[in-house]
Amino acid sequence: xxxxxxxxxxxxxxxxxxxxxxxxxxxxxxxxxxxxxxxxxxxxxxxxxxxxxxxxxxxxxxxxxxxxxxxxxxxxxxxxxxxxxxxxxxxxxxxxxxxxxxxxxxxxxxxxxxxxxxxxxxxxxxxxxxxxxxxxxxxxxxxxxxxxxxxxxxxxxxxxxxxxxxxxxxxxxxxxxxxxxxxxxxxxxxxxxxxxxxxxxxxxxxxxxxxxxxxxxxxxxxxxxxxxxxxxxxxxxxxxxxxxxxxxxxxxxxxxxxxxxxxxxxxxxxxxxxxxxxxxxxxxxxxxxxxxxxxxxxxxxxxxxxxxxxxxxxxxxxxxxxxxxxxxxxxxxxxxxxxxxxxxxxxxxxx
Ligand code: MRU
Numbered sequence: 001x002x003x004x005x006x007x008x009x010x011x012x013x014x015x016x017x018x019x020x021x022x023x024x025x026x027x028x029x030x031x032x033x034x035x036x037x038x039x040x041x042x043x044x045x046x047x048x049x050x051x052x053x054x055x056x057x058x059x060x061x062x063x064x065x066x067x068x069x070x071x072x073x074x075x076x077x078x079x080x081x082x083x084x085x086x087x088x089x090x091x092x093x094x095x096x097x098x099x100x101x102x103x104x105x106x107x108x109x110x111x112x113x114x115x116x117x118x119x120x121x122x123x124x125x126x127x128x129x130x131x132x133x134x135x136x137x138x139x140x141x142x143x144x145x146x147x148x149x150x151x152x153x154x155x156x157x158x159x160x161x162x163x164x165x166x167x168x169x170x171x172x173x174x175x176x177x178x179x180x181x182x183x184x185x186x187x188x189x190x191x192x193x194x195x196x197x198x199x200x201x202x203x204x205x206x207x208x209x210x211x212x213x214x215x216x217x218x219x220x221x222x223x224x225x226x227x228x229x230x231x232x233x234x235x236x237x238x239x240x241x242x243x244x245x246x247x248x249x250x251x252x253x254x255x256x257x258x259x260x261x262x263x264x265x266x267x268x269x270x271x272x273x274x275x276x277x278x279x280x281x282x283x284x285x286x287x288x289x290x291x292x293x294x295x296x297x298x299x300x301x302x303x304x305x306x307x308x309x310x311x312x313x314x315x316x317x318x319x320x321x322x323x324x325x326x327x328x329x330x331x332x333x334x335x336x337x338x339x340x341x342x343x344x345x346x347x348x349x350x351x
Contacts, residue, residue: 002165007056012056012060013027015161020199030060032080039087046158049163051271055098058098062105073117101124133327146230151186153185153223154196158170160203167234169233170200185209187213189215189216219252230265232266233250243281246313246316247313265323265325268326275343280315280317285312286311293309319333326342
């Protein structure tokens with residue numbers, strides 16, 4: 001399996017996603033500031049991967065922080081958490097991971113400083129293992145939804161590279177292929193950062209899953225020609241009513257799918273579900289550098305000084321979504337009920 005990120009004694013190791021598909025190189029971040037920068041500059045990206053990277057960054061920074069007393073360590077720990085929280089605003093997994101690390105710190109706060117540090121490292125490593133298990137569970141729940149054969153379209157990269165391994169949307173595709181379905185993936189290239197053509201195509205080809213890259217503006221034509229039997233994407237944040245923030249362009253694909261009568265599925269772990277946010281209206285959307293739009297591979301492709309926009313995500317209203325596949329099962333409309341029920345069922349099992 002692709003090692004998207006990994007805890008090592010020297011720091012947090014990432015496959016450098018900015019260099020794929022032409023170079024498979026790895027970087028080790030030896031400080032929490034370097035981990036924060038790796039999240040900001042997209043060395044690591046994808047909502048679940050960002051969450052676990054932040055947790056590992058917090059564990060790393062706290063391990064190396066000064067503080068013989070818990071109060072001093074807590075001050076440093078909180079500063080590290082704040083640094084992580086400022087990296088990217090949309091994927092709720094980041095804030096979920098920070099909160100989980102905060103809870104762990106407080107639970108351990110009566111213990112000696114060295115033990116707190118070890119427990120934080122163990123917590124980040126647990127999140128890593130749980131994320132892979134969640135992806136595999138999504139695969140098991142979601143595989144039956146995909147057609148027995150034919151084209152499945154995906155947008156951006158919701159694969160092993162966006163998680164700790166296996167993937168959310170691509171995990172469901174992998175499970176369906178393993179179950180014998182004869183699928184062919186259409187990967188939207190995903191302008192402007194090209195996660196679809198660079199990353200999704202790369203990791204599916206590694207697994208031998210037939211893949212065709214299309215530019216984003218071809219999706220409608222492929223659907224019209226009957227080449228797409230289902231759409232499946234990931235999510236950066238799902239609001240309580242089922243509205244989904246995901247990579248810019250997802251909304252367009254959802255409307256096209258509706259127009260053509262094609263099911264539109266979202267696969268995401270509960271760490272991407274934000275029941276505190278009532279609807280997509282309240283989800284903060286990251287605005288990235290305009291240069292990503294006006295330049296391509298360092299070359300200017302728009303007139304100097306022209307206006308540009310670069311929202312990294314859009315929101316797909318819940319009415320376009322056929323089902324949300326989670327590690328706890330499949331949610332269907334009305335999502336405000338089904339998501340809450342799945343959340344409560346998991347609480348009840350834990351209690
Ligand atoms: O800007 P990115 O590459 O971090 O955006 C990633 C996406 O939009 C993914 O679809 C989403 O995080 C789901 S990943 C399992």
